[in-house]
Each structure stands twice: as C-alpha cells, then as structure tokens.
Amino acid sequence: MSGPYLPKGDGLRSGSRRLRTLRTRVVRLGARGLRNAVRLVGAGAGTSLPGLFLERWDPTFLKDVAATAQATVIAVSGTNGKTTTASMIRHILRSTGATVAGNEGGSNMTRGIWTTFLDVTPSTDYIVLEVDEAVAPQVVAALQPHLLLLTNVFRDQLDRFGEAERVARLLGQSAELLQESADLLVNIDDPSLSWAVRDRRGPVTGFGADAMPGQSFDTASNEPEICPRCGHDLSYTSRTIGQLGAADCHHCGWSCGRGGTRAQVLKAYGLDGIEIGIEDSAARLAIGGIHAAYNAAAAVTAAKILGVTVVDACRSLEGFVPRFGRDEVLELAGRRVHVLLMKNPVGANAVFGQACSDPRLGCAVVAVNDRTADGRDVSWIWDTDFELLARAGVPLIPSGRRSEDVALRIKYAGGTPEPAEPNVARAIRGAAASCAEGQEAIVFATYTAMLELRRGLTEGRRHRRVEALR
Amino acid sequence: MTEDLMIVHLYPDLLRTYGDRGNVLALRRRLEWRGLPVTVAEVGRGDHIPHNADIVFIGGGSDRIQRALSAEIDQRRDEIAGAAEAGAVVLGVCGGFQLLGHSYTDASGATTPGMGLLDITTKVEGPRLIGRAVIDASFEGSAMSVVGFENHGGRTFLGLRATALGRVKRGFGNNGEDRSEGAVQGRVLGTYLHGPLLPSNPALCDALLAAASSRTEGRDLSPLDDRLEWVAHDAASARR
Numbered sequence: 001m002s003g004p005y006l007p008k009g010d011g012l013r014s015g016s017r018r019l020r021t022l023r024t025r026v027v028r029l030g031a032r033g034l035r036n037a038v039r040l041v042g043a044g045a046g047t048s049l050p051g052l053f054l055e056r057w058d059p060t061f062l063k064d065v066a067a068t069a070q071a072t073v074i075a076v077s078g079t080n081g082k083t084t085t086a087s088m089i090r091h092i093l094r095s096t097g098a099t100v101a102g103n104e105g106g107s108n109m110t111r112g113i114w115t116t117f118l119d120v121t122p123s124t125d126y127i128v129l130e131v132d133e134a135v136a137p138q139v140v141a142a143l144q145p146h147l148l149l150l151t152n153v154f155r156d157q158l159d160r161f162g163e164a165e166r167v168a169r170l171l172g173q174s175a176e177l178l179q180e181s182a183d184l185l186v187n188i189d190d191p192s193l194s195w196a197v198r199d200r201r202g203p204v205t206g207f208g209a210d211a212m213p214g215q216s217f218d219t220a221s222n223e224p225e226i227c228p229r230c231g232h233d234l235s236y237t238s239r240t241i242g243q244l245g246a247a248d249c250h251h252c253g254w255s256c257g258r259g260g261t262r263a264q265v266l267k268a269y270g271l272d273g274i275e276i277g278i279e280d281s282a283a284r285l286a287i288g289g290i291h292a293a294y295n296a297a298a299a300v301t302a303a304k305i306l307g308v309t310v311v312d313a314c315r316s317l318e319g320f321v322p323r324f325g326r327d328e329v330l331e332l333a334g335r336r337v338h339v340l341l342m343k344n345p346v347g348a349n350a351v352f353g354q355a356c357s358d359p360r361l362g363c364a365v366v367a368v369n370d371r372t373a374d375g376r377d378v379s380w381i382w383d384t385d386f387e388l389l390a391r392a393g394v395p396l397i398p399s400g401r402r403s404e405d406v407a408l409r410i411k412y413a414g415g416t417p418e419p420a421e422p423n424v425a426r427a428i429r430g431a432a433a434s435c436a437e438g439q440e441a442i443v444f445a446t447y448t449a450m451l452e453l454r455r456g457l458t459e460g461r462r463h464r465r466v467e468a469l470r
Numbered sequence: 471m472t473e474d475l476m477i478v479h480l481y482p483d484l485l486r487t488y489g490d491r492g493n494v495l496a497l498r499r500r501l502e503w504r505g506l507p508v509t510v511a512e513v514g515r516g517d518h519i520p521h522n523a524d525i526v527f528i529g530g531g532s533d534r535i536q537r538a539l540s541a542e543i544d545q546r547r548d549e550i551a552g553a554a555e556a557g558a559v560v561l562g563v564c565g566g567f568q569l570l571g572h573s574y575t576d577a578s579g580a581t582t583p584g585m586g587l588l589d590i591t592t593k594v595e596g597p598r599l600i601g602r603a604v605i606d607a608s609f610e611g612s613a614m615s616v617v618g619f620e621n622h623g624g625r626t627f628l629g630l631r632a633t634a635l636g637r638v639k640r641g642f643g644n645n646g647e648d649r650s651e652g653a654v655q656g657r658v659l660g661t662y663l664h665g666p667l668l669p670s671n672p673a674l675c676d677a678l679l680a681a682a683s684s685r686t687e688g689r690d691l692s693p694l695d696d697r698l699e700w701v702a703h704d705a706a707s708a709r710r
Binding site: 155158159162163165224226231232233376377378379380381382383402404405407408409411412417 | 491495496515623705
C-alpha cells in the first residue's frame with residue numbers, strides 16, 4: 001500500500017531525519033537559552049545546567065558537532081595544572097589570531113564540556129578543553145581530540161578516587177583510546193604517567209621541567225614512588241616535586257624516559273613569578289614555582305605541535321594573566337593579596353615554597369574546606385610542609401570549614417596559629433589589615449574556599465552599596 | 471636521666487597515604503612538650519627494627535605499594551613480634567592495620583600473608599568504605615571517643631584473640647557489618663581511622679604513650695594544654 005503521506009525507503013528515513021533535525025534544533029536552542037538565562041539571573045556562569053540538559057535530551061550532540069566542526073580539539077587532563085595549562089594554550093593560540101573556544105570557567109566534567117560546544121561555530125579554529133580525570137576516557141572516546149595532554153598524577157581527592165593508581169589507570173585508558181594519528185603529550189618526568197601510557201599505540205611526545213641549578217627540594221614531602229614495573233626503589237638523578245624527576249630502576253632497568261621539550265627555571269622572583277628558558281627562548285612568567293615551569297613547558301610543546309614556534313609561544317606567555325585563584329593578585333586595604341589554590345600535598349608544597357621564598361610575605365591565611373570538590377578527607381594537610389610556613393615567622397590564620405584542623409596542623413608544625421576565622425573573606429581582610437607597609441598577604445585556599453572568598457569579597461562590595469543607599 | 475623513648479616509623483616514605491606522618495609527629499611532640507626525651511627511627515627497606523623500640527608505627531599504602539613491600543615485611547616479622555613481646559606498643563593504621571593481621575586477600579583473590587600479630591583477616595570485597603567515622607573506644611582500661619576518616623576496600627574480621635578497639639557510632643568500621651572498629655591484642659593495635667588518628671584524639675595518643683612509658687621509671691605524662699586538639703576532635707565528632 002502506498003499513499004502520499006507514507007513515503008517509502010529513503011524517503012522515510014529522510015523524513016525522520018528532518019524531524020530529528022528539528023527536534024535537535026529545538027533542544028540546542030533550549031540549551032543556549034538555558035545558559036543565557038542562568039547567566040542573566042546571576043546564578044553562575046551557566047556552564048553545567050545546559051550541558052546536563054543536552055546530555056539528557058540530545059545524546060548525539062557531541063558527535064554531531066565534533067563531526068561538523070572544523071576545529072582542532074585539544075584535551076588537557078591530569079591531577080594538577082589542568083586549568084593553567086589549558087588557559088596558557090588558549091592564550092598562545094589566540095595571540096596567533098586564531099579563534100579559540102574552551103571551558104574557561106573550569107567546569108571540566110562532561111556537562112561542562114558539552115556546554116562548551118554550544119559556543120562552537122564553523123569559524124572556531126581550536127577547542128581547548130580541560131577534562132576531569134574521571135571522565136577523561138569517556139571524553140577522549142567521544143571527541144577523539146587531535147591532541148591529548150597529560151600533566152601528572154598525584155594523590156588527590158582520595159575519598160573520590162580511592163588510590164592515585166586509579167587516576168593513573170584512567171589516564172592510561174585515555175591514552176589507549178586516543179587515535180593513533182593523534183598526538184599524545186605527557187609529562188615525562190612522572191614515572192606513574194610514563195608507565196600508565198605504555199600501551200599507547202601511536203607516538204608519544206614528552207615535556208618536562210628543571211629547577212634552578214643548586215635548588216634543593218625537601219624530600220620529606222615527596223610522594224611515595226617505587227619502580228612501576230618491578231616494585232624496587234627508584235633512583236633519581238634529579239628530582240623536582242612529588243615523584244617527578246629523572247628516575248631509573250637499578251634493579252630491572254626501567255627508566256621513565258628523558259628529553260622532550262623542557263623548561264629550565266632561570267630565575268625566581270618569589271610571588272612575582274619566574275623566568276624560564278625553553279630551547280633558545282626565554283620567557284618571564286607572572287606565575288611562580290616549578291609547577292609554573294611544568295605548565296609552561298606543556299603549553300609551549302602543545303603549541304609547537306600545533307605549528308606555533310617556540311619563540312612565538314614564549315613571547316606570548318609573557319603576557320599571560322593567571323586565572324582566578326591560580327596566583328591571582330587582589331588589592332585589599334591598600335595591600336596586595338595573593339590567592340594561591342591548593343588541593344593536595346604536592347601542589348600545596350609548591351605554593352608554600354614559592355610564598356616563603358618571598359621576603360615581602362607579611363601574613364598568611366590557610367583556608368581548608370572539606371566539600372566534595374575539595375575532598376572530604378583533609379588528612380593530606382599532614383603530608384604538607386606546614387613546617388616551612390611555621391618557620392617563615394609570619395602570622396598564620398587558620399580558615400575554612402576545617403579551620404580547627406589547620407590550627408592543629410600549625411601547632412604540631414611548631415608554629416602558633418592565630419585565632420581561627422572560618423570565614424575566608426573575613427580572614428583575608430584581617431590578614432591584609434595586619435600587613436605593614438611593603439608587606440603582602442597570601443591566602444592558600446582549597447577550591448571551594450577560593451570560590452567562597454570570591455563570593456565573600458563581592459558580597460562585601462554589595463553591602464557597602466546598600467549601606468550607602470540607606 | 472630518663473632514657474629516650476624510641477619511636478620506630480616503618481617505611482615512612484612508602485606507607486604514608488593519609489597523613490600518617492601526623493601520627494608520629496603527635497607522639498613525638500607530646501613527649502617534647504613535656505620535656506621527655508624522644509628518638510624517632512625511620513626504618514626503610516632493608517633496615518632492621520631497633521631492639522629498644524618502645525612504639526612501632528605502621529601507616530598505610532596503596533595496594534601496589536603494599537604488594538611491593540610484602541617480602542620485606544616478611545623479613546621484619548620476627549623483629550616486630552620480638553618488640554611486641556618485650557612490651558612495645560605496635561600501632562597500624564589502615565593498610566598498616568591490615569599488615570598486622572594474618573592475611574590480606576585482594577580484589578583478584580590473591581592472598582598475601584601478614585605479620586600475624588593481630589588475630590584478624592582481611593578480604594577486599596564490594597565498594598570501598600569511605601567517610602567520616604566516630605567510635606567509642608577503649609585501650610588499656612581507659613574509655614574514649616575516637617574520630618577519624620576511613621577509606622578502605624578491605625573488610626576485616628576479628629578472630630577470638632583480638633578485641634575491637636571500639637564500637638562504631640558513625641561510619642562503617644572493620645567491615646560495615648558487625649559495628650566493630652579496629653583491633654587490640656595486648657599492646658598491638660590497629661584501626662582504619664586516619665585523619666590522621668592521633669593529633670585530634672589526644673586521649674588515645676596519651677594512652678599509647680603511657681603504655682609505652684610504663685616499662686621505664688620517670689616518664690611522667692603531665693597534662694598539656696589540649697584546647698586546640700579537643701576543638702578539632704569535637705568538630706569532627708559533630709560533623710555529618
């Protein structure tokens with residue numbers, strides 16, 4: 001039976017395709033509207049809700065966009081340095097005149113990534129994404145990025161991941177899922193990561209960083225590491241932070257690899273950043289610590305793979321302004337306040353070291369929260385070098401939801417904690433006020449403590465405005 | 471002159487998943503603050519346990535690290551048992567707790583023998599037990615509340631010779647079934663609670679120090695100003 005309303009064969013399929021296209025259009029329009037609405041009412045950056053909506057109603061969205069978009073996709077994953085490295089890559093690419101999209105709000109779970117694709121147009125040249133370790137295999141499989149960059153594996157949020165080994169396995173899986181023709185860029189100073197990507201079929205490019213000659217790192221704060229192949233002790237010829245360094249196993253002969261594109265720290269300016277050298281170029285960065293050198297090495301190597309010269313990439317990084325909480329500087333009560341994010345022992349030790357090397361340090365707030373995004377288990381602060389802070393001899397203000405634990409940690413480190421101030425914004429105002437002329441205050445904050453600080457400071461401004469109206 | 475109290479820290483660079491250094495730091499500081507002399511000996515792979523150990527502490531590592539250490543621990547078994555027989559306090563936390571037992575069976579079904587100083591066996595089963603915990607504990611006759619955080623895949627069951635360190639008020643405890651938490655057998659004890667365990671549980675820390683000091687004259691554990699410790703303890707106890 002045939003009739004005018006029942007097209008056969010191809011016609012049927014094309015009809016339903018048209019219908020699906022219509023539905024898809026409506027859903028995507030809805031998702032965009034949702035994002036704009038969230039932004040408009042000020043309920044956030046609108047980075048998660050639209051993605052959630054798309055995940056539910058338009059599961060093929062990502063594949064469709066990835067297939068039609070001409071853009072080159074770059075994915076960055078690993079424990080530390082995702083946000084900074086991804087923003088450095090965007091910054092370098094933009095400085096070449098390219099149009100770059102990305103999850104710049106740091107919303108790095110699938111829904112945040114899905115939302116990012118709402119902004120992708122045919123003229124988008126690059127999409128640079130930071131991807132949470134837990135969803136990395138899923139995102140790599142769905143998007144097949146042209147470049148996957150893996151920063152490092154440190155123990156972090158163990159109440160979420162159980163063991164750091166699980167994160168290494170997730171990143172290893174992502175490397176295996178990556179197409180052979182794509183580029184894989186890994187931190188070759190990381191033995192866990194080198195071992196995790198061993199089954200990668202395609203080529204692997206490495207990056208690394210070297211401290212200033214003569215600079216020693218406290219081995220007490222190193223991460224536990226043994227030969228990933230045979231379990232014997234690793235020997236290091238050089239070591240930077242955590243388990244990173246040039247490691248060999250004398251027992252079975254395994255080596256975590258050498259070479260790659262490396263950043264050498266040439267000079268350190270404490271809170272004002274570092275100067276690094278990569279190949280024949282040098283760059284003065286506004287962010288400091290050996291961790292900044294790793295991030296820069298990763299970003300410059302990624303840019304090099306994408307066709308930007310090392311000279312141009314380094315020149316571009318000189319103008320790189322850090323993202324909120326990653327070495328950001330605020331001004332309060334006429335004093336400069338540095339906001340440094342910390343989330344695990346390795347990262348915290350790196351920022352403690354950076355801050356304590358600066359003679360302008362006048363007062364420090366240590367704000368530890370225990371929400372899901374911070375990790376509910378705060379035992380990591382006992383693996384963190386508070387002894388270094390205690391020796392700095394400046395007032396230390398415990399803050400955040402776990403200010404009591406911070407106070408206790410400072411006491412056992414040999415310091416005398418100031419009275420705890422759980423409210424981060426109030427604590428940092430107090431810290432700024434206690435700084436003498438020429439001194440600067442620091443807040444070391446876990447992720448949600450940093451968000452609370454931002455909210456607390458803007459609320460203060462609104463309050464003042466309200467008071468003025470009265 | 472009082473002799474130094476000897477604290478032995480086993481494999482501090484490898485068994486240190488959850489702030490385990492904090493436990494040794496708490497023991498050491500609480501002696502120093504009382505003017506009592508103390509030595510901390512860090513034992514690495516291939517090292518012997520000092521014969522004059524008063525306290526032996528064993529922290530936790532990942533499955534991978536603990537597997538790599540199993541042969542080594544086999545060789546130390548008699549030395550640690552000797553220290554315990556001579557009256558030393560032996561404390562294992564999380565992975566260290568499991569190592570003190572008869573055996574540990576991992577997710578693949580492979581069984582690694584432990585030191586057998588505690589009459590317990592551990593088997594990995596089901597999802598990891600993760601969260602805040604509070605227990606009503608008792609050690610050498612003193613009762614106390616102990617707070618901490620637990621994160622373990624293993625389920626531990628007590629044999630007849632071991633008693634629980636405490637009863638679970640909140641959390642999972644040894645196995646999520648019988649409300650027991652930790653184990654005590656003489657002066658050997660273990661628990662899943664970290665946080666780390668001792669800084670925010672000063673009563674337990676001092677009970678261990680008292681037990682370890684009882685063999686020597688002149689180690690008086692005078693009271694300390696523990697206001698910060700109890701604030702942290704009580705906040706953890708009230709936290710949901």
